Amino acid sequence: MERPVRIVETEKIRGFNERVVNGLAHALNFMLGADDEKKIELSPFEPFLMPVEAYLAAYKKQSVMIKIHSDKDYQGELYWFFELKSAVVLGAQMRMMLPSTIEEKIKEGTFDAADQDAFGEIGNQLCGILDRAFRTLTRKDIHLRMDFEKKVYPNESIQASSFRNEEEYVVLLTNIKVPGHGSQKLTLLLPRSLYEVMLNLEVALDGITPRKLVVYTHQEALREALQLELNTRYTKVVCVEEPDELFKAIEGADVAAVGIDLKPVSFPLSHQDTIFFKRLASNRLLARLPYFLSWEKASEEGVKEIVALGLTKATTVPLRAGFSHWAKAYLQSAPKP
Numbered sequence: 001m002e003r004p005v006r007i008v009e010t011e012k013i014r015g016f017n018e019r020v021v022n023g024l025a026h027a028l029n030f031m032l033g034a035d036d037e038k039k040i041e042l043s044p045f046e047p048f049l050m051p052v053e054a055y056l057a058a059y060k061k062q063s064v065m066i067k068i069h070s071d072k073d074y075q076g077e078l079y080w081f082f083e084l085k086s087a088v089v090l091g092a093q094m095r096m097m098l099p100s101t102i103e104e105k106i107k108e109g110t111f112d113a114a115d116q117d118a119f120g121e122i123g124n125q126l127c128g129i130l131d132r133a134f135r136t137l138t139r140k141d142i143h144l145r146m147d148f149e150k151k152v153y154p155n156e157s158i159q160a161s162s163f164r165n166e167e168e169y170v171v172l173l174t175n176i177k178v179p180g181h182g183s184q185k186l187t188l189l190l191p192r193s194l195y196e197v198m199l200n201l202e203v204a205l206d207g208i209t210p211r212k213l214v215v216y217t218h219q220e221a222l223r224e225a226l227q228l229e230l231n232t233r234y235t236k237v238v239c240v241e242e243p244d245e246l247f248k249a250i251e252g253a254d255v256a257a258v259g260i261d262l263k264p265v266s267f268p269l270s271h272q273d274t275i276f277f278k279r280l281a282s283n284r285l286l287a288r289l290p291y292f293l294s295w296e297k298a299s300e301e302g303v304k305e306i307v308a309l310g311l312t313k314a315t316t317v318p319l320r321a322g323f324s325h326w327a328k329a330y331l332q333s334a335p336k337p
């Protein structure tokens with residue numbers, strides 16, 4: 001099992017995390033009508049990357065999970081974990097219970113149907129906060145909806161296999177401090193592909209330098225698909241759209257391989273295309289790197305002409321169909337950084 005690793009915070013990552021945690025604090029205080037003396041406080045998020053198995057193995061406190069479904073441009077799920085004490089207190093405060101009654105509920109550890117319904121309103125607020133935060137960072141149509149199953153973790157129905165996205169998760173940890181009731185952990189789990197690719201937040205990991213796969217393509221959907229499939233803690237897809245960006249990207253450190261997805265090519269080649277192919281063929285860095293070069297509906301005759309220019313690794317297999325399998329096979333044979 002991969003160990004948890006801290007995410008290096010950038011200004012953009014910090015901005016998104018602050019937007020979410022501040023929005024949550026504001027919503028809770030507004031819903032509960034808290035004045036300055038009874039104001040709920042949340043600490044800044046601490047971001048980590050880890051498999052969900054690692055999170056579940058490390059986190060054993062009784063907690064209430066709120067599941068949020070995402071559909072349309074992103075298919076998946078994200079999760080909030082509130083410690084049971086926080087859920088009991090917040091649900092009871094939503095119902096305007098007396099402090100003495102709340103203390104009794106905490107001692108008993110009860111989280112009855114009325115508490116659950118009140119806490120569900122908090123879940124709806126969380127869903128709205130995330131939805132607004134997502135919309136400020138992406139042009140994607142990501143639609144969120146809450147699914148509060150009213151289960152207390154640890155629970156046999158909440159296992160690693162229960163989590164829909166089979167990938168590592170960005171785990172955002174904060175402390176929620178409710179006056180009179182101490183401080184408890186609050187955790188947001190986001191699939192890495194949602195956090196990094198769809199929200200366009202570049203994840204760098206403390207102590208890990210991933211190998212880079214440089215991908216040159218004009219197709220936005222293909223760029224996103226390859227990032228979703230190939231980005232891991234050890235591998236990062238770097239996408240470029242212009243020839244000069246490609247030549248600059250392969251000069252960077254830790255480049256493992258290159259995928260080149262050409263625009264449809266017609267023969268005889270135009271003067272501009274001929275110059276581009278000759279630049280590729282004469283590039284010493286590219287000559288030393290494994291690369292996969294193709295275009296949609298590439299013919300055997302067309303590939304032969306490109307090979308004749310010196311690009312011996314051109315193929316009729318489209319990048320969309322073959323690059324991921326090729327890259328995974330190559331990376332699997334190389335040692336991890």
